[in-house]
Amino acid sequence: MSQTNYIGKALNRVDGPAKVAGTAKYAAEFNVPGLAYGYIVNSPIAKGKITRIDAAEVLALPGVHRVFSHENVPMLAILDRSYKDDVAPGGSPFRPLHDAEIKFSLQPVALVVADTIELARYAASILKIEYEAAPHETDIETKRTKGFEPGRGKTGFTPPPPPRGNPDRELKNAVHSIDQEYVHGTQHHNPMEMFGTTVEYLGEGKLNVYDKTQGALNSQQYIRKVFGLSKEEARVISKYTGGGFGSGLRPQHQLFMAVLAALELKQSVRVTMTRQQMFSFGHRPHTLQTVKLGTNADGTLAAVQHHALHETSQFEDYTENVVNWSGMLYQCANVKLGYQLAKLDVYTPQDMRAPGAATGSFALEVAMDEMAYAAGLDPLDFRIRNYADRDQNLDKPFSSKKLRECYHEGAAKFGWEKRNPAPRSMRQGNMLVGYGMAGGVWDASQQKAGAKVSLSADGMLTVQSATNDIGTGTYTIMTQVAAEYLGLPVEAVDFQLGDTEFPAAPVQGGSWTAASIGTAVKNACEALGEKLLKQAQKMKGSPLEDAKFEDVEFVNGQLRLRLDPGQAVVIRDIVQASGETKMEADATAAPNLLKQQGYSLHAHNAVFVEVQVDEDLGTIHVTRVVNAVAAGRIINPNTARSQVLGSVVWGISMALMEETVMDHQFGRYMNHNYAEYHIPVNADIHDIDVLFVEEEDDIVNPLGVKGIGEVGLLGVAAAITNAVYHATGRRVRELPIMLDKLL
């Protein structure tokens, strides 16, 4: 694909007008007739059992329909596998309202359903439940020596590769070495839209389920298996999702609750979690990491050792790739990586934007900064000296890797050369100024996906796939892909998603949507293109009579000969000539494993950060960020830039603000609301510059895209931590860096 008309253009979001006008409808906004409201009641204890539920007073309130609990939930699916969703980790999934056992604080234990939202909330507040508490353990510090190595874990988990070389000996013999621990606490995704599900009861057990999810099909297969519903009985719709960041990858409690209540009451029901209840499910796990690095006299890495231990629940073994990146980001012959889990009385952690890599790159990239200082090298120069041209974990070349260009272009744009390497050497008035940098690597993946295209006689193209748009720009970029391959104006393309009646697509995660759905849309357009050519050749006096598909192109609403563009047929006329009201095609796309097997497929970035730290107060301001990203072809610079801007805000948040604090005495999160779980506000965000480094790659997928939703987060927290060290001379190894750590 050399010249493009739509791919690569900074088109405004096609779903923009609906979002700014307030007409985009999210899951809890389908006000179907006869709607009842469910309100979830949560456990105040972390472990133990429910001994008594007294619902009499609640049920006596006029307008209360039912109180659901383990005492009256009907017999549902029996086997664990029925509760396993597409991305469930190994273990035995939590079953809401299943029995009296309490496995974690905030566990949903009952659902009160009433006529109005206010009544359901009030009734839930007076429901009397008695518990018998058992001793719990929620502190990972008690598990330092009790970690275990997980099995294969969930989809996408790769256990660390075996050690290579002689990492212990080479670390001991290194000229310079460091050995430090890096820690971050629990973090919760907290998308702006709280999890909600509206179940529209259509009669005879048939449901339309409007769910907040990152994968309508995942929600559908979950409720089908748990409640024994057919495909036709359980249609799941998710047109707009108010943020996900991984939290919507798995079906959440409210989906189960709303479907249960609707089926039992034979009525439409909505259940929405509160912000507090948004802390009752998955999170980025509290993680303890040790990194040991050693250098040779020439500044090359002699050894890399990286070990991580993080929490999981008692019932599932959540896994993510934390340490593997340390075996591939830099060239090193002696590497030892370790990864362990420890079970606590908490809910199972869940993928959260750049899961594993955000954690691992924080530790590795702060350690690299420490190593550079120990070896007397510039942190950027140190990284370039140890640049990996080959993925040593897999012993394969990269399909493409422009990290070097990210370093150079990012540094030039930022003005890295103005940095005085000595800590505490730069200031502006009362502010200590620090420059820090870091980088990262993320998988370029593609999953199997389908798409369907339908061209009507009026020239309008409908494109459908059961994928999602959590704000990433899927609506827009898929419109561009379809417009490109069928040569239609974007105004003539209507891309539809988030409906289980559409061709299958994976959950929206892993930065794979552009590659997966994009390729499926391309294939479907080409399949329709072939049909259009055949039909065009049947037209009387067709100028394309002898043309093969390779000889034609779709441009400006015309199907024409590549070498003789004057020989053309108007695409709309072809449909009209067919005598049908529309022409359709569908296609699936899967990664070309044959083409890819010899390569390591990854996106990279380099981040440069300026911080200003108030010398007296310890307050930290991230005043400038340059994030240079090499992620293959950028379909839409507008939406891609927004993804990276958002990633930088996430990195600032991770570095300076975010932490879900556990009160171990109660085994309960203390700051489970937006006032106390801090994320950046507008005033916290200053200059952010996003650079896309040009990168061509025809191995990753036919579109050459690598995905942009996660890679931009990598290295941001580390770069800030490194900049804070440069500004203050204080090395902080535990996030978030609050001002008390600097005073």
Add this chain to the structure above:
Amino acid sequence: MPETFTTSSGAAANASLPPTRAVKLRINGVEKQLQLAPWTTLLDALREYLDLTGTKKGCDHGQCGACTVLVDGKRINSCLTLAVMKEGADITTIEGLGTEDNLSPLQQAFVDHDAFQCGYCTPGQICSAQGLLNEGKAKTAAEIRELMSGNLCRCGAYSNILSAVQEVLDNQKA
């Protein structure tokens, strides 16, 4: 001996439920007649009783700003006010600022600057920005940032929100 817990808010279960009464609200210039109990917030009145779902609920505690609407031109968190308290007031929601086919200058600027991603905080951001313009206080980028800081955006679109608001502010001055 195992510890036992009992949960319940402590509210008197046998207290009678609050009665509903007729409430008249003027929303986007249109009089709406409702039958509401005093415990219904303005936010729930809009979303659950009037199907004006453009106003969003992100926390229900006045912490996120997603529910921002304009009452007599001033921006407020609609989750922190009861509907019955706003009888006689002029309430403007996102639906009253413009429509998909006829966007207000702020709405258009948000689209042009890609000042949102998931879109969930967006109506609140736009209503808040409209309130900010009405206040006439913000002059500089730093002031806009500060005075738009009551509206969280988890997608992190802040830089683009700033550009969008700045553009409309500049156009107003011009």
